[in-house]
Amino acid sequence: MTGPGWIRVDGERLVDASGRTVRLAGVGLGGWLNMENFITGYPGTESQQRKALRRALGPEGYQRFFDRFLTDFFAAEDAGHLASLGLNSVRVPFSYRHFEDDDRPFLLKPDGFGWLDRIVGLCADAGLHVILDLHAVPGYQNQNWHSDNPTHWAHFWTHRHFQDRVVHLWQAIADRYRDNPVVAGYNPVNEPADASGEVIGPFYDRLVRAVREVDDRHVLFLDGNRYSTDFAAFTEPYPNTVYTAHDYALPGIAAGSEYPGTTRGEYFDRAAVQRTFLRRTEFMRRTGTPIWIGEFGPVYTGEPERDASRLRLLADQLEIYREHGASWALWTYKDIGLQGLVYAAEQSPYRQRIAPVVAKKARLGSDSWGGVDREVRHILDPIEELFAREFPDFDPYPWGRRAWINLLVRNILLAEPLVGEFGRCFEGVDPDEAGRLAASFAFDACVRREPLAEVLRAHLA
Numbered sequence: 001m002t003g004p005g006w007i008r009v010d011g012e013r014l015v016d017a018s019g020r021t022v023r024l025a026g027v028g029l030g031g032w033l034n035m036e037n038f039i040t041g042y043p044g045t046e047s048q049q050r051k052a053l054r055r056a057l058g059p060e061g062y063q064r065f066f067d068r069f070l071t072d073f074f075a076a077e078d079a080g081h082l083a084s085l086g087l088n089s090v091r092v093p094f095s096y097r098h099f100e101d102d103d104r105p106f107l108l109k110p111d112g113f114g115w116l117d118r119i120v121g122l123c124a125d126a127g128l129h130v131i132l133d134l135h136a137v138p139g140y141q142n143q144n145w146h147s148d149n150p151t152h153w154a155h156f157w158t159h160r161h162f163q164d165r166v167v168h169l170w171q172a173i174a175d176r177y178r179d180n181p182v183v184a185g186y187n188p189v190n191e192p193a194d195a196s197g198e199v200i201g202p203f204y205d206r207l208v209r210a211v212r213e214v215d216d217r218h219v220l221f222l223d224g225n226r227y228s229t230d231f232a233a234f235t236e237p238y239p240n241t242v243y244t245a246h247d248y249a250l251p252g253i254a255a256g257s258e259y260p261g262t263t264r265g266e267y268f269d270r271a272a273v274q275r276t277f278l279r280r281t282e283f284m285r286r287t288g289t290p291i292w293i294g295e296f297g298p299v300y301t302g303e304p305e306r307d308a309s310r311l312r313l314l315a316d317q318l319e320i321y322r323e324h325g326a327s328w329a330l331w332t333y334k335d336i337g338l339q340g341l342v343y344a345a346e347q348s349p350y351r352q353r354i355a356p357v358v359a360k361k362a363r364l365g366s367d368s369w370g371g372v373d374r375e376v377r378h379i380l381d382p383i384e385e386l387f388a389r390e391f392p393d394f395d396p397y398p399w400g401r402r403a404w405i406n407l408l409v410r411n412i413l414l415a416e417p418l419v420g421e422f423g424r425c426f427e428g429v430d431p432d433e434a435g436r437l438a439a440s441f442a443f444d445a446c447v448r449r450e451p452l453a454e455v456l457r458a459h460l461a
Contacts, residue, residue, distance in 0.1 A: 003124030004088070005298055007182040008242045009219060012288045024129065024184065024327035025460060026089030027082060028295060030051065031335060033115055034135040038369045038443075040337040041354045043146050043361055043418035046095065046136075051424030061426075061434040068438035073334060073443065074119060077443035079126035081342070082333070085453055086460030087133060087183060089330040090128055091294065092119055093135035095148060096169060102138065108172055116173075124182040131221060131329070132173060133187035133294075138162045142193035142227060143412060145368060145399065152407050157194045163203055167210045174215035183312050185219030186211065187294065191227040191246065194409035195397040200225050201233040209240050216240075221292055223308045224283070225397050228294060231283035242327075243287075244294035245280040249273050252298030252313050255372040259313040260308070270316045276330045277320050282373050291326035299339045299370045300449070330456075338370045339452060342446040350440035355431075357422045366415040380409060 007014050007022050014022040031039030035046040042049035054062045082090065093263060098112030116132065123130050139162030140149035147154075156162045170188055174202040177183045188207055194200040210219065220241040224231040228246040237243070251257040251268045260269035284291045298310035298319060321328050330341070336351055336358070344351055351358075365373040373380055383405055387394060396404040429437065439445060 003182040004127055004129050004184075005221060006217070007129070007184050008217075009242060012284075012290055012325070014219070014242070021325075022291065022327075023325065024089045024131075024329070026087050026091060026128070026131075026332045027134075027341060028093060028331045028335040029074055029090040029328050029334075030117075030332035032070065033092065033098055033112075034146070034148075035095075036369070037361075037368045037415075039332060039340075040339055041336045041351070041358050041361075042422050043357065043366055044412075045145050047097070047148050047151050048150060048416070048419045049422065051215065052419050053426060055433050056426040056430055057431075061429060061431040064431045065434040065438045068435040069441060070115060071458050072439050072442040073124070075443060076122055076125065078333070079122045079128060080444065081448075083126040083128060084307050085312055085456050087456070088128060089131060089327075089329065090119070090123055091131045091133050091187065092116070093133045093190060095136035096134065096138055096165070097136070097148070098167065099169055100138070101174075105138070105161070106168055109171065111271075113176060120177070120180065120182050121164075121446060123228075128182075129184035130182055131184050131187050132177070133190055134166070134170070135190040137189060138165050141189050142191050143407065145415075146191070150412070152404070152412070154193050154195070156192075157196065157199045157203075162405055162407070163206075167207055170207060171214050174211045174218070178215035178217065183218060185221050185242070187221040187223065187244065189223060190294075192225055193227055194225055194233075196235065197225060197230075204233065206242075208418050215259070221294065223294065229280055234283060237287050237289050242290045242292045243284050244292045244453075245277075245284075247277055247280055247293045247296040247317065249276065249296070249298070249313055249317065252310050253370075255374075258393045259309040261309075270320075273313065273316055274320050277317070278322070281326070282395040285324075291321075291324060293321060293326055293328040295329065295331040297331045297339060300337075300452075302337075307451070308457055314452075315455050315459065318455070320420075322459070334446065335449075340449065341456075342448050344440045345445060345447050348440035348445060350437045353425050353437060354422065357418060357425055360421070361415075361418060362417070364414045365410045366418055368407065368411045371410065373406065376410065376414070380405065383409065 006017050011093050099108050103195050120130050123315050136148040139156035140147045140154050141156045142154050143152045221244050251259040257263040281291050300307045334340045334342050363377050365371040366417045
């Protein structure tokens, strides 16, 4: 296999085999081996969606849909497009469910490795590094949908059994790719959220030891606690390790925001964005270790003026990263139009079929990412007022009372019954049509977000 060569940590830099500085510039491949509701349009969690589609499509149609989806969502044309923009890496999120079933723990399935092998090969051919990212773990490492969590409890941190399974899986992955330089490294747990703050440090100690027993050459990319914003769990840096912050800027994700301008009572300009970056990367700068922004990026509204302000925000963030020598991975590569560098066309068969549910999701604000609560304030206002009156000191982890209420009401209570409606969109679809629907995500069928591509080209020129 050809492709990019080995990289390693050298002080505050990533370097190649000759000692030249390597700055990773890439995208996250969200929605592929770990699916997310805003990316491909379903409500709730990936597991809920898959059950609904299996009921509607039947075993054969379900298999045809996902075989085609996983093949077409990222192919040689996608890798070539990323390389043509000047990018050099892809962060590949995946769910443990591709490798292990809950009723047969520790028995690893070959299919997951096959999909990883495929993307490593495609990226090698395009000259792109791969960072392998375990995005959903057994027991859920955080409280949100992107860890396939149907609740608001992160049980991973309270059950040693779940932690044992993750260590076992990472030893198997490390053994498989230990001699492959196309894999830049391993990102073992995405956005952990250990509410106690007491388990994550010892768990990382154990995980690092276990991986290094098998593979001492690949870089480890470790997320901080509280969704990769809190690095208090770390003391002395591990060897050959990068600490990764996630750096979503509020004016890029909040409804009705302007940049520069005031968002939720706070004024944001380039200086404010830089202060946030410096706060989130304090540990890396203090310890002299490389900085990798594992996720960042605005969402887009379809309103030209507002989207132009968000592209300006993105350009400012990229400049700040360059000034500090930070590597980065933009979220996300492909979706149905909210954030992707490319996206399934609005008139595609898949998007047309799910359009009624997507519209209802938007009306009810059931997606956490990119969703708005405008039409459900009459539900939320009295609940928030009740909690403010009866539980004024209640400040639940990780983001406080208002976010906790939104999660329970919008993203769980209203999302779960929508899953059945999503499944019914596919009733009567035969296996051949199921494959054609999934093909809506093929590169040639997608729309390229050219203004976003131009910002990346200009930055990487």
